[in-house]
Amino acid sequence: MNQVEVLIVGAGLHGLVMGKTYLEVCPGANLLVVDQASSIGGTWAEERIYPGLKTNNLVGSYELSDFPMDPEQHGLKVGEHIPGHTVHQYLHEFAEHFGLYEHILLRTKVVSATLLQDGSWQVTLNSLPISESAQPSVHNVFAEKIVLATGLTSEAYLPTFQGQDEFQGTILHSRQLAARAADLSASQNTVIIGGNKSAWDASYLAARSGAHVDMVIRPSGGGPSFAWPAYFKLWGFKTSLSRLASTRIFTCFDPSPLGYTGPFSLFRRFLHRTSLGRKILFRFWRSMDACIKKLNGYDEYPELEKLKPFITPFWMGNSLSILNYESNWFDLVRDGKIDVHIANVASLSKTKVRLSDGTILNADTLVYCTGWKAGPSAKLTPEGVMATTSFPTQPSGADSSLQVDVVESIYNMVPYLRTLPRRESNAPRVAECQCSTRKTNTKRPFRLYRLTVPSDRQYLSAKNLAFLGAHASIYTVMMAQVQALWATAFFLGKLEHLNAPNLDIESIEYNAIFDSVYEKIRRPKETGGLGDKYPDLVFDSLAYIDVLLRDLGLKVKRKKSFFKEMFEPYQLSDYRGLVQEWKRTRACTELKR
Template sequence: METLDLVVIGAGIFGLATAKMFQQLNPNKTLTILDSGSSIGGVWGKSRLYPTLKTNNMLGMFEYPDFPMTTDAFAVQPGEHISGEVMYRYLTRYAEHFGILDKIRYRTAVLTAEHHDSSEGGWTLTVQNDGTQHRIFARKLVVAAGFTSEPFLPGIQGEEMFGAPIFHSRDLVKHADTHGTAKTVTVFGGTKSAWDAVYAYASKGVKVHWIIRESGHGPVWMAPPYVTPLKKWLEKLVHTRMLAWLSPCIWGGVDGYSGVRSFYHRTAIGRAVTDAFWSLLGHDILSLNKYDSHPETKKLKPWSHPMFTASSFSILNYPTSIFDLVLDGTVRVHIADVTGLSTMTVHLSDGTQLETDLLCCATGWKHVPPVRFLPEGIEKELGLPHTPSESDLFTPEEVARADEEILSRFPRLRDQPVQNKKLKPILDTNALTTTDTINHSTPLTPWTLYRFMVPPSARCLQTRDIAFAGALLNFSTFMVAHAQALWITAYFNDQLPASVVPPIRPPHSLHSQTATVPTTERGRKAEIKTEKIKSLAELRRETLLHARFGRWRYPAGHGAQFPDFVFDGLPYLDLLVRDLGLRVRRKGGWLAEMAEPYGPEDYRNLVDEFVARVEGGRRLP
């Protein structure tokens, strides 16, 4: 059986960043990246690229901090959204530049991962490549499959007699020929993927029926790239510290401005200011898109409150107006549920029957890892979604205490919005059925990982042999991927302070401790100091608070299932950078710190700073 120091599952943005970082800081160790696809890139893999696919982001905000995407190298101009083809080339060059491209094994799916119950830990992986199974022993394992790998495609009554293609929006490229051959198509869903699919067809002159569930979450928020009366770049707006303060955030405050946050969220005047900000932002977007100017565009007006919307809050990145395609009749919007299918026809709850050449479903993704973990029941220790039971890591009483702490710190979150009084899961309709019980018909616990990366159980913290990269959705993708990769590598290398991750050794103590610990790497003569050790109980409490926070902060997103946020991306970066013992405030002076937006360039030297801290046995100021 092959033995490797590190196995990364997933060759997307987070998997590549983690593999690169581990190799950079552990050049003598072995690693591989396993990906079930046929190319590098994950979401931006070659098999998922269709002609109109572009990033929501514009040049300068969607790149690794230590590998800038330049105009000369990639022919993208400032102010332009980045095409899918450029993203594929960028990720390929990143992997080439850092020497990990040849570490990727394509068309290799990980079927099971079994933990070794020993002091050293490790994982035996059963993998399948081109129909052949074999095993790999991984001393460390990183799951970087993300939340947009496994599509959820519901079954619909009558689909066996439909007689036309039914496919998930992920597979749009596989049906690219229909852009020129289909006369009328139907797109089902209100997500950004649905908007993209609608535009891909309608911009080619194909008639589109666009179905948005009457019992669903409604159309997502779609903002122009520049918002507010001052026409600020939205991506930079969400990474500006003084505006991040206006978002209630349980892990905020590590930037040292806890007093400001307390004013905004714990006083009546402050809450009035924050409400005014979110109202202004929402009203500005509604006005810019002119939803109310026509009955058809009004159907695309979002149903959720902008403050409670997470990463589904998206950006209009099309070269021409999608609203014009609605106004001229190329796109017809239907607010109704699907009740069934018959020959080349979609039936709706309002009695409408839509004749169509295909049905494209933008119906979301599976939110559990695509790997079966063994032994049975270990998913509870790993903090992964599972059917609730009495043996869970957290008791109902602990969950209730966490909820009360969140709501007492952020009273505004007690007033939860009602997005849709008719809201019900897609499987509660008469039309839809599925065998995918683990993901949709069974209520599962949320993802519950410390720092959204590592299991909060004593055994996992002792062996330090597994982490999850990219188990979250946010606007700060590449910056977070870079910081998470460094945090995970430091975690594996036992280089995080004991005040961040306790050095768990049997018997497992649940009480706070202080200990005399070396401030440099083991094996080196080091200055000795006394450092507070975070207890397992404190680590578990933080983990639960952060996991439960999403349920209250982002009910219009996926916050109840996994981390999903927008304005809280910068505070999350602050948290990881502080854990690494590095500078959180990275601007020059208090005014710049408040008003200048953060970007990848602010984290360009993060690795060098970390190496200097480790080798020098000190924290940077």
């Protein structure tokens, strides 16, 4: 297969959904999906699933709208979190059902993609050998269009510490928890670096295996993750974080500019632009904050108090954690099996970790739960392509000037974002925190129109490049489906406002810049947000989906009544048959012409 219509890089959720969507719109298309892993699934590839791994999602909320998961077949019950191995099996069944395997090449890495004069791509692929003694084979494929669908968890970020070469124990990244599970189980003194969801998972695994765990959390970062129960009571009603964040009335409590042209925009304006509205707004977020802190009992035990989040739920991004463990995580702290340290790692020695507050920890295993590098999953050439495709690059002078204008525009739209405290009183003051080994991100964040395509005229005209999953969201599946359909429509020239003569390049570029700058303000790194790298969506996920649906000419309000639209959570079933719905809509539009 030397020539393909579409090359999709990544066989995780986003890549699989893109493949299914494009083939549903264009049956028989010459399409290729490549992934360097040995199995499909991306984050849920078989080789990345460590013991006890579960989704933050409950049964029914991590499945494709057109291919519901059968709980009974997988031994699941309603209200349970889905085990990682079940997600992998489900994605395997999905790929089989929609005939995707015949289009997939595993153990294949994209070395580079070179843009040719005719707008197509010459892609160099490296087929990875099965055995260490075998040699990799390199070959070229020519693609009309490329989709980079590797998401945000493909390349690990690994900090370096003074004395690291002297350390005699095991060092691993959270990505290796599956492959190195035996090493973690054998550990006696495990130091976990980080406070995100993977750090909570690694701490639980090590402590349950008999190790003493020291969890080290940077004082200058976002602090410990918000740890949410699967269900909790708020104002006397049983609910969950996912239900709140997918219910229209509660999404209005997020200041996202995307929502000012969507459903209930007047109510949103009232909440964010009037003094009475802001009182209601802040009462909502404070109620959630008080609820979760009381449920987790941070003030009941000195060591647990260190896990009290540095922020309120208003600033919370996708570093949040769901308590989906077999036993009470906090009991491991109460029993002295996990100690928490708010400090930086100062240095390492043979068997010790020295912290910035002078504490010295015994360690035979270090687990870096330090996140992922934000960047391309493939090298794009020739020189200069990386910048014009909106990958993070050093900002130009023109960028800086425009960003100042955009910042003022955002603060005029949502004035309280300028003055609202970002960290709580229990959080260390950032200015007083000792220097961390983590480098400051001086690069601009991802800058993509609709978070999907470059805003550069060259690519908008050629319609030959798209990115899927270059964001974090609490609603991965829901967003993946709509984004894949939007990208398919874009490739086929079916988004009218992106076709000549309707193409307003200045408006599109401003829109892309506005979104990236807003994300940096809305999810700042001192709150644990990732907005300085890529979009980090929680209560604003539904508003983003609405924007894509409007571009596609599809119905945004998908509930049967005003009451349900306002108060009933959106579910994946609300988007069932979306591709066929779009095809019918397009057929009617073209017939009228």
